Amino acid sequence: DSGVTQTPKHLITATGQRVTLRCSPRSGDLSVYWYQQSLDQGLQFLIHYYNGEERAKGNILERFSAQQFPDLHSELNLSSLELGDSALYFCASSVDPSGDPTDTQYFGPGTRLTVL
């Protein structure tokens, strides 16, 4: 158990809908990262927040948005869902704000999103 929690564990929805994925970082970690893992695209970095502020953006679609709240939990919002958005969505947390890889990222168990 990494100490990072994600809810829900599974989510099934229809195309065109909007969903919100939630992540609570490990106690004391200020950085939260979101990743998408699909069969054809592999593991892709989406976005990084530190203490409520966006720090880095990866291949995140405009239909997707994220935020980190004062209590440090983070939410990833996915809208106008398409079949291709079906994937595992992981969040990870770390202490360091710079995304320095020597500062270990701890991954949550993931949310499996299925878009029908």
Add this chain to the structure above:
Amino acid sequence: GQSLEQPSEVTAVEGAIVQINCTYQTSGFYGLSWYQQHDGGAPTFLSYNALDGLEETGRFSSFLSRSDSYGYLLLQELQMKDSASYFCAAHPMNSGGYQKVTFGTGTKLQVIP
């Protein structure tokens, strides 16, 4: 942009040594890290190389050669529980000084008795 290539599958015998290669093309390269992911599980950080050379952590070692844009993960004394997918990840520096990691395609390691 960045891209990292790994072999898709590797099979090795329990107790043996296996090397998983990663070649990359990336600008503003900062370092290479490795993650392990068991089926249905979350990625787990294994090691990181910021400098050329070998980093050793128990049975796992990781190597980086910047001049060759190449790295590898070496697993020794293989155990059945090492059967998993292994990802290399490049850490380029973005303009704000923060890093956007790019993951490799992943190598599925199967350890057989």
